[in-house]
Amino acid sequence: MSAMIESDKPPRAAPDRPAGGLRAMLSMSPLAAIMAAVLILLMLPAVIYLVQSSFYETKFDGSFGAFTFRHYVELFTNDRFLKNLVNATIYASGSAAVAIFLGVVQAWIVERTNTPGRSFVLIISIISLGVPSVLYTISFLFLLGKTGPLNQLLMWMTGSATPVFNIYSLWGMIVIEGIEFAPLSFLLLSSVFRSNDAAFEEASMMSGAGIVTTFRRITLRLALPGVLALLILIFIRAFESFETPALVGRPGGVNVLTTDIYAAIQVEIPANYGQAGAFSVMLLLIVVVLLYWYGQLSRHAEKFQTITGKGFRPRVMDLGRWRWLTAGILVLMFFVIIGFPVGIVFWVSLVPYYDGVHMAALKLMSFAHYGTVFTSNMFQGSLANTLILGAASASIVAPFTALCAWFAVRRQKGGAVLDQLASLPLIFPAIVMGVAYLQVFLHMPILYGTLLAIIIASSVRYLPYGMRYSYAGILQIHKELEEASALSGARQATTFLRIVMPLVAPAMVTCWLFVFLVAVKAVSVPILLAGPNSQVVAVTIFDLWQNGVIGELSAMGIIWTLMMTTVSVGFSLLARRYGLNVR
């Protein structure tokens, strides 16, 4: 189907009427207009309530009281905000640096050397897509905690009677988050390294430059915009992340903006909605600025990537005997990123109580925790809820974004508006979106605390993700395939049903699986919206950790990881098959 990819963009026909705001809205097709209205209806109240909550007193019943600047004044007079902002910045930059370092090493080995078995690195990406980030963070607390194997080893080596290092600290957060983002960093850096044509480097060498000069002045300069853009992307993702700061930072007294928002609502009694609102608005503003910067940079990076000559091929270096060393590094990476974390969770799920990794525990191992988990109503309930949440969100997002993408790719009236609306949720950090929808549902008591509320918020949150897959999918269908149907005498609806639908089906399934995978992983939105009957797996794991029930937690985590890895494998196969590797 690759031959069908549309390459030439004809000049856009002059619109019949001047394009612009309301006029454009009025002239679009009824379907596009309805879809735009639905999107606005879903998002606008959340934004309004969020901003409102930061400017009003909130009464005990959740309704708004008097207007006030108090929340913002407190924000700036209290040094807590500034301190947490500094923490968040250090934490996010550190994580980005760690992730980029791990990513560069992996991407260079995989894309530019002849290291044996390098294609197996893919397994890391596939499994990491199936592990909820809350479980991942916990696995590192098992590994690096006071009784964890690393501390034990160091204590044995140094003869120290107390743990050598404390993971519940700022640098602990940085290491864990950095490793968690390594697969994403690897994936995006691979494409940067892959798009460097060897001819650029060879041309430099032929001009008389040595290897070092070539690397410095050509290779590095060409890769720099891409690496820089990625650095900012991971910085943003870490800046708005919740799991690691909540599980690692908070117990160690290191707070960031997201954990403050969470604490204001879930820990303080009564919930301080005003403060959470003000923090959320500030976080939102910061992320918008960062995203704008990222957009500028990545556009610049793409410009660099498109300058490739014909007969394009990346240079693969023959490392000779050194390739066994790079192979060793890849194996080590695999263990650090996937092997050890999953292994330790499996260990913890088998032992009655976790007090480190040692031989004595082997005799006590059993599947008792699995038995408990399987028979517990709580697990069954949250498992069912999570599957419903994932399936429902994916089933809403996939067809909806397919239509949006069709309108946008075919340059139909309203297509650009739909594209922008569906991409808008990208600017909301997950926790901010949670706060915003919490406000919406506080004012809609029927939905408050229900699974439906989480499904609605999740669907909005993952619209931009779905949009990327759908857009890529529709882009692969040559316009003439549809035109040929129309000229065969078929009406628009028939064409959509018999030509467009079957052709985008693979992309739709891929999109569905991806949205499913990310929706079931999330903690931030459900943790604020879930009621007693709408718990989901990730939140349950979070709660079990808070209550110290780590055996069951681990058993549950292993079962869940197995299930999701299966889905993830299916997703990866499809995405690869249809060339839809976007992220």
Added chain:
Amino acid sequence: MLEVRDLFKQYTTADGTPGGGVFGATFDIREGELFTLLGPSGCGKTTTLRSIAGLEKPEGGRIALAGTPIYDAGLRLNVPMYERDIGMVFQSYAIWPHMTVFENAAYPLTVGKKRMGGKEMRDKVMGVLDLVGLKAFAERPAPQLSGGQLQRLALARALCREPALLLLDEPLSNLDAQLREQMRAELKRLQKETGVTAIYVTHDQSEALAISDRIAVMKDGLIMQLGAPREIYGRPTSEFVAQFIGRTNLLHGRLDADTPEGATARLETAIGPVVCTFPAAVKASPRMGIVIRPENVAIARAGSPAAGALPAENRFEGRVRSETFLGEIAEYEIDIAGQAILVRARPDTEVRPGDAAVVAFPIAQTLALIED
């Protein structure tokens, strides 16, 4: 059969400046003919074709198919494409990859107004597939076909519905050179066999000359000349057409008096006085174009008996700059008073680079351009 009047459509580029389009095309297409829109990219030929198909909405003019208007700007009428009795072969073939060969060809008979079913449809489809030589491939998945077969299938699909008009949008541009010539002949055969009226869009002048009953040469959204292939080639009316179709020698001279159709006149040019024929009446002009095709120029080595036999009128002496041997023909570039004149002659002509040569332009084929 098809009437197009004052067709107008203007494109705007991404930065808001006016782009290409078609600015007032008018022509009629006769029943059963193969009509070609020929021109360089951006000349408006594809816009014209897509407007007829209904894939593009024009901004002015009108189009009528078999006496029924399908687009009329004045009446605000624009018949949707699925209601127009038109079949189209796309540049990319647009063969649906999720269907078999049979399903692709049968599709037009399963949707829209000309729906049919069962044996009737099967016979019809198999008949058309037989016509294009794809009968044996009917049950193949479409992606397994080769380029030439995809082309045939696209044609079969367009013909299945027996449309009043068949549109072909650069159908051969994706084929390699050898296959292109073969398909060109076959397209013409099938068009004559089925008797379908067809509009063919191409930028390849030799393709247009080989296949068409009539050609409309377009430039910048306007039709420059319309006529049969021999007429377009033999009597170009403008510099653009003369140079776009085949290769030509172009001279300029001053015409002092209005000249009637069929007359001859002597004009002073860069290489000396040239006598040319006027295919139509022309007003006096300070810079009149004169064209002569390279194959119409007679050539001989200076001093040879052949040179003596050349006529005295339109006879010039020059030096051979270069020779290009092309097999069936040889091309010479002759320097006459600093101007390069291209000559195509039999390869056994005894003229070599550096030689002094004599050339002669037959008056009947030395044509004044009646348009700028």
